[in-house]
Amino acid sequence: EAHLVESGGDLVQPGGSLRLSCAASGFSFSDYEMTWVRQAPGKGLEWVSYISHDTATIFYADSVRGRFTISRDNAKNSLFLQMNSLRAEDTAVYYCASGFYYDAWGQGTLVTVSS
């Protein structure tokens, strides 16, 4: 059974940086595309970024393009999201999810951007 665990969420000041990680287990990570989805407090789901299994294809939401970078290490079954120039509106729980349609999700990690 697929298992995803996010980490790295924290309180950070506007303009700051943060790196999120997602540790995967229970499935062949290197065969699956991966996605970051976020959810602001009391709001709906927002798709953030996608990376193909081989890193050949990467997509970003307009709201994060140029500030966030998605990456993965297939040897370590890990997915990452480097977040720079953080803004208050980036405050959210960040989930990693696996597959083309998201059949496994982590529990999420909270990122709070505030001074």
Added chain:
Amino acid sequence: DVVMTQSPDSLAVSLGERATIRCKSSQNLLYNSNSKTYLAWYQQKPGQPPKLLIYWAFTRDSGVPDRFSGSGSETDFTLTISSLQAEDVAVYYCHQYYSAPYSFGQGTKLEIK
């Protein structure tokens, strides 16, 4: 970009009754080369991550009760719960994975009447 619009925003249904949630996409989600429709449905309960219910518009994920069904085509889709149970109280989201940037509907909050 593909915009997903759900209706209603909230819904109250009596136990044992049918619940219907609609989702409309701004573009056709049917990929003609493989005849697959790139539409999924998720259920999210308070304090939990979303859970996949339906993919390819009408295929139930493993372990999902058969009271949940997906239907529709091209731009108009429906999630139906045939007989509402107490544990179905949640927010439901549709999601298109046809074209990046991939996108979700705004969510429909389902409650017991």
